[in-house]
Amino acid sequence: MVDIHAPHGSEARPGMGEPGTTREHHDHHELGFIQKYIFSVDHKVIGIQFMITGLIFFALGGLFAMAIRYQLAWPWEKMPVIGSVLFPNTGQAITPEFYTMLFTMHGTIMIFFVIIPLLTGAFGNYLIPLMIGAPDMAFPKLNMFGYWTMIPAIFCVFMAFIQPGGGPAAGWTAYPPLSTVTSAAPGSLSAQTWWLMALTWVGVSSMMGAVNYVTTIVKMRAPGMTMFRMPLTIWALFIAALLQLFALPVLTAASAMQICDRMLGTGFFTPTNLVVNQFNPETAGAAAGGQPLLWQHLFWFYSHPAVYIMVVPAMGLASDILSVHARKPVFGYKPMVYSMASIAGLGFIVWGHHMFASGMNPALGMTFMVATIMIALPSAIKVFNWLGTLWGSRIHLTSPMLFALGFVAMFIIGGLSGIWMAATPVDIYIHDTYIVVAHFHYVVFGGSVFAIFAAIYHWFPKMFGRMMNETLGKLHFVGTFIFTNGVFYMMHQLGMAGLMRRTADPYDYETYAHLQPLNEFITISAFLLFAWQIFFVWNFFHSMFWGKRVGRNPWRAASIEWDTPSPPGHGNFDAPLRVYRGPYEYASPEVEEDFVAQSRDLTGKSE
Amino acid sequence: MMRLLTTIMLLALLVFGLWSWVDYDYWLLGPSPAHYTWWWPEEFSTIGQDIDSLFYLIAVMVAVMFVITMGGLVLFTWKYSAKRQDKAVFSHGSHKLELLWTAVPAGLLLIIAFSQMSTFAEIQFASATQDEEGNDLPVHCEIWASQFDWRFRYPGKDGRFGTNDDFESPYELVLPLQENEEGDAKKLVFLLRSRDVLHSFFVPHLRFKRDAVPGMTQRIWLGIDDKQMEEVLATREEKSFDIICAELCGWGHYKMSGRVRVLPQDQYEAWVDEMTAQQFGNS
Amino acid sequence: MANQRTLRTVPGRHLAAAGLLAVAVASCDYDPGHADLPWRLSLNNKAVLADAGLSASEAQVTGALTTLFGTAQNPRHLITGDMYDAEEDPNLAGDLELSDEQLEAIVTDNRVKRFPAQLELIAAGRFSEVPEPLYAQDLWAKWQRDFAPLHTGTPGEEGAPAVFTGADEAFPVDDIWVPGLGDEATWGEAATALFENWYPSLRESAEMYRAQCLHCHGNEGGGDGPTAEFLEPRPRDYRLGKFKWVAVDNGKRPRRDDLVSILKNGAYFTAMPSFDRFSEGQLNGLADYVRLLAMRGETETLLALEMTGSDTGDLPLDTVQTSYADVWEGWRDAEENYVAGEVDVPRWDGMSADEMVRRTEHGRELFMGTTANCFSCHGADGRGAEGATLPISLAEVVEADSLDADYERRGGYRWVERRNAKGEVVKDKADQPLMDLYRIKPDDWGNPSMPRNFTRTIFRGGSRPIDIFRRVKYGIGGTIMPASEASLTDDDLWDIVLYVKHLANSNDLAREYERKAAAAARMHEAEHGHGDHAEDHDAEEASH
Known part of the structure; x- marks a missing residue:
């Protein structure tokens, strides 16, 4: 019986029962600390490793954001801490090239070291075997390498900071020739090469993960777990892994080309007769005759699908959490799956919408516009289905549910504002303005990060066997929700006034002169948003050791990961497992309780 | 308590989201300064009107969708988070509803997509800078982008580039108000080029933006709506408008500024005379 | 079902406190300002002094320079007795050296470019809402001191902005000095004149220099700011007093117009962009400040040389005065260095x-x-x-x-x-x-x-x-x-x-473009058999 009142002793049972699959059972589970927690092949430990790494980088990327916001509110005035340490010669004000480095690394870290590792690395690793009833990943060692190839990536990123010029500064999109010609920017000296190598390592890590996820999901489902009985989280991670498999090689090739341009004197992206900062690469023996737009095509061929890698798993997580805490089946399970699949499919033919103003063939622009506008359709279907899920439900406003509701609200705003950007003529005005910044922060912060918070609150009991503090969780939600909107909703306003991204000091322009008070408001909201996360940090680490112990299934959820002890031992399931139904049988009239677990056999004896 | 709070927060977002279309600037941000609102700047180009109305077309549809979805979220959050002992509705979905909310948004989105096309073609297609017979229209001036400067090179009185009467105008792009035979604004064609890295030529008041790509020469055009322009000019003493670089071009990206000034034909000719005199002047 | 009560709701008072905190922080007007940034001696001069074993006497040079030019936060020229007798005052450079047209341009720019928001609010009588302009702390201090008491104008109906109702009353011309104001004026006219006739003080220009110029040209104008090392060519080092893109005789001191012209046009295809977005007054003010930095640098070098050349290794007062006078002479007479202003340019x-x-x-x-x-x-x-x-x-x-x-x-x-x-x-x-x-x-x-x-x-x-x-x-x-x-x-x-x-x-790219277009036209003709463009093209070729 899966019961919230399960005796506290239940999770003290050794987690090494007979797994419900044919995987061989290892007897020697007396692993040393290093093997158990550091070089672990256990998907759960690796998932938690990814999560801790991601959260640490989240703080770092957040600090970069704070510095950016500080400069925008009070340009060229003395900056606390950073100013006195790094800039004694400018009266503690940051320098313009440092500002370019800040937003470059903010974007890079948040995308490649926070969101993708947290969603696919942490939750992908942790949840996939548990939710499909497998004892571990298909390739545990490959999985371990997947985490440990993040270490060279992290090394490369930190190396990039200590290069002359002070860190890569060509934007996270690294458009050449700014990024390839060494004289073009201080950050393009050698830091850019380290940046490219970091990206390549992250790509290798993601690739290993993606291979593992796809194989595991296809081959290692528990008996009775058909594809259409998988939770939407698994579907989402499956689709994201496929996206990575198909898109990543292009990014890897593109960054290899850029490394060649920078180090071997090729000229993939360097046009002829180019002189930047009085330096002509051709006189130094480099080839030329390349085309800067080529990089944009290659980069966005990966990086647009990457946007969906960042939001599709979040959609899956949110769907699951909404269903559990609303005590109601997900509305339209199959349409949800199909819409995620079509987001992924269409995601490959919309990259050109980043290039509407680039001088790309306008006929191509038209095609990309239609595809881009149509990609709003599956997103709309998902929103309607989430609302359908909430309709007639019994919502329990727990921390995960609050963040999931926040996710839906933010995703509505972020999704709708995207339609303007897809429309080419309108995009001509709003391209690269703060509207774009507002849009993708609503999707990536309001969307993905809210879903990540929801998922952490939701699966924390499973990960550590202890609850996170609900009061602090709710407090965390309220502040985060208010300040997130305080920061990002206002950015729409900046964008409507025409404010460009990546502008260190816009107030000397007549068009922008009046925007400083608004930027000051946003900055203060951003500081509060950042500071507010202390509730989460404290709650997370405190609850990890001193939180209230829970049984197997504190949320009374139906999917099978809750059949395991909290935390699950090595090999996950301690009893033979068979799946009888879909993952969302809440409020079923068949039984007394308001949910039927996936593994519960209603035909024979009651559990 | 949490139920009320959550609902209020979501409702506030809904109200705020809608209100932002009306007027919430004053109480939040104080008075807007001379000639600028918190909304986008006034426009006076021939395509600006189209772009703005397409924006509002999308805005209407988006507002409807926003009210429906966000309203639903607020309503359901309030209604179904009440403490009740009975079970939720047991439903796995509705085929009819799915069809409805696939077909209707699909239709709306297609309307949006197709309504954009003609304007986009008018702005960016090669035919936009050609006459009816497919010949390139004459070039008004060259726009050169470099780290971190805009330079505008005029062909001078002979109308040809690469001659000694070419003159350069740093910082300021001067445009004439010209009409064609039908009395419409004449298209002014420019060659947009970059000397070093990527830049982007952005004039908020003209709703125009295009990247300057090194190695590529782009023919772009601008058209000035004279009535609109007079209205805009009447509200301000400063007669020129910002040009902004919209693509990251290095550490000095934020410094890369210019201005656009539009002059009536006679004043424009006087300006060309003056610039030619300066070109051969000794000051 | 039953464990619902273990999940406690957020206490209302915590939220209220958090909200109040948020409002309190958001409403404070935070202005971090700048850290003090003292002028240092150039590395070159330090080396010169060190070679002569005079490193310990650096303070003498620094002290003399501080006497002559003030500090980076409060820069000003010392007026020596000779300068006073000759009625010369580099501090009032703008007033003394500018032509009427330039002064007029400064006023126009102040009106349309520099203070349009402030002047509009003044015209509307909304004195209390006038926002603080950038890089004008002296002006702002004067505004706050002399006009601030009027901020308590009578508000109209609720929510309407406070309007200063005394704008038409007579302004105490004798008590409060406002540049360019006649014998009789109203408060409104005085307030308008204050902003319209603004010419930046050296302190205000220094403030602007720190925000706009310092990261390339450095605090002392040595062309050694933090960004400078990545630039090609290097930013100009003012301390030699020499400037390249000027209309003066080889290596002599530039005129104010030369400096302003470079500020306006930039040095093309270098990292020195056009600063034309700033007003005429601001650019002239910057030229004043650049001159001060250049004079300071030149004086510094002279003093260091004088010190090493003297037997005592001391810096007597008259040496300082002579050096300063020498340097000032070069700049004072810069207008005389103008060349080729009369030459006929062939058409x-x-x-x-x-x-x-x-x-x-x-x-x-x-x-x-x-x-x-x-x-x-x-x-x-x-x-x-x-x-x-x-x-x-x-x-x-x-x-x-x-x-x-x-x-x-x-x-x-x-x-x-x-x-x-x-x-x-x-x-x-x-x-x-x-x-x-x-x-x-x-x-x-x-x-x-x-x-x-x-x-x-x-x-x-x-x-x-x-x-x-x-x-x-x-x-x-x-x-x-x-x-x-x-x-x-x-x-x-x-x-x-x-x-x-x-x-x-x-070698012009435009020619290349023309050639390409002509080639395309030829191909077009070859395909379609029209001959009409060929003649045009030949004519073009002939004229090259």
């Missing part, structure tokens, strides 16, 4: 094709000749530093070590060690066509000289004939570009300029 646009060809050919001969000797640096193809070969007859061969050691980092060039003709190991540039260039004597600022490539159509100091003429005739101060030989007449020089322009024009 090439009206010239016949034959005449053009003849004169261009003459220019080419001079360019290639040994009198003008242009080719020896700029190359026979006019590609200068970027040319395939570079005769170095004029260039003084120096050891590569004497070049700026940071050069490699800035341009991304690589250095190699190789043996020169004498068999010594020297550092040299890696195999590149430009190799020879780096044996050319560095300029006065220590950077390698880079003879201009004329085929790029880029002229940093301006592309007008007169701009190039000034370079040819008077040279470029501080560089190896010399003034012209006396044996060359102005007409000869104009022909050289014409040839230089020809080099630029004939």
